[in-house]
Amino acid sequence: MPLVLYNTLTRQKEAFEPLNPSAVGMYVCGPTVYDRAHIGNARPIIVFDVLYRLLKRLYPSVTYVRNITDVDDKINARAKENGEPISALTERTTRMFHEDIAALNALPPDIEPRATAHIAQMIAMIETLIDKGHAYAAEGHVLFSVPSMPDYGCLSRRSQDELVAGARVEVAPYKKNPADFVLWKPSSDDLPGWDSPWGRGRPGWHIECSAMSAQYLGKTFDIHGGGQDLVFPHHENEIAQSRCAHGQPFARYWVHNGHLMVEGEKMSKSLGNFFTVRDLLEQAPGEAIRLCMLSTHYHQPLDWTNEGLKQARQAMDRFYTALRNAEDVEAVGREELPLEMLAALEDDLNTPLAIAHLHELAGALNKAASPEEKARAKGRLLAAGDALGVLQQDPEHWFKWSAAGGDVDEIEIESLIRQRMEARKARDFALADRIRDDLAARGILLEDGAGGTTWKRA
């Protein structure tokens, strides 16, 4: 079965046929680096990481481009607020972003272009748009002329009349049409700016993605992804800029992840349900966060709850328990993705179904009778986990994870376990149970297995 993706452009699932199967390209809108990544930012990172892993499995060469937006008015405002140079803010935030998403097992993209390193390409593109009659300069600004593109609105399915009728903002006097959007705007001396044919200024938001995707993936490329909220205006405007400048199709498949709610409510700072990835990493291991994120289909809204995170962690415990109990055998066939797993992912990234398969594979491993069967079952579970970006660490490491700051003394625990073993041998179960209870009170759970006693954090 071929890969099928829901394409926002056509509003239906379509078989994915790359332009060039030996060079697949994917562009995903990355972060604006002015603050820590929040949990909502993490969803596209994880979703498109799964897609990237799948594409790499299906095609010999995949180029994944995810930009860093390091010029933006929110950045300017935050830097001013902090009293620090803009570059200090963007560099620090970029570093923290990398740390946070690495903890979620997201592979780095092949190319991670920064907007400020591509100003020349943006200016060139804007000049082309002016030359072709799709843009005009006015009062130091350059605006894209929406009426110059007859099928503007094809992605979000809006007509130009609706846009004008629904416009909520005050229309700037230099706009010829209320729907026109900014390609370039002037900068005062205290703001970042670059020399341009229209004076010193800075780019509008949308142009960077058009310029950078063209540079690294070509004018027409396979997949463009991002959050659902970007469909309009950001992606609509990218399409307008790129198609009008290049005179050829832009991205062929548009993939958008749904939004995230927290405990049934929209996430917002005022409701106090706003979490950063960092906050979450202090409560749960990255893999649990990742599994939780993948347990709802990417296209659906996801309700992020404490209970959901707890269940994801329990599920990971179950998988790692199966692996820990199969420690004695070497996995066989771990490079080969089980077919049902591949089928689930190829069907528009059905990760909830894929996770169900993970449970079945863990059950099969638990039930495996012979060492040969066990080795094969272990290989299958590991391969399936790898497709989702989980289960690749040492089970012992997983079970000994502790929240940041909460140190456990492993030496002491091992010593207490030995004391308990002695007590059990002497049939002093009162003492043995007291040791177990004391450890439990400290969040350490003991499990007596055939091969001895193991422990894990509650």
Next chain:
RNA sequence: GGCCGGGUGGCAGAGUGGCUAUGCAGGGGACUGCAAAUCCCCGUACAUCGGUUCAAUUCCGGUCCCGGCCUCCA
């Protein structure tokens, strides 16, 4: 108002025109000194009203709810 998604068992969450996932929680059993983990068994759900059909949770239409987006928020 416009555009888009939804309403599935106690909860989460896939899926399907007839064979009714998966996990958690709950009940029973095996194993265990007792537990834990693991294994086995058990709970027959698809908002509502019509229609199509031999057969609909799944297709079509109406109704009622819920959510998102509508100019810089992933």
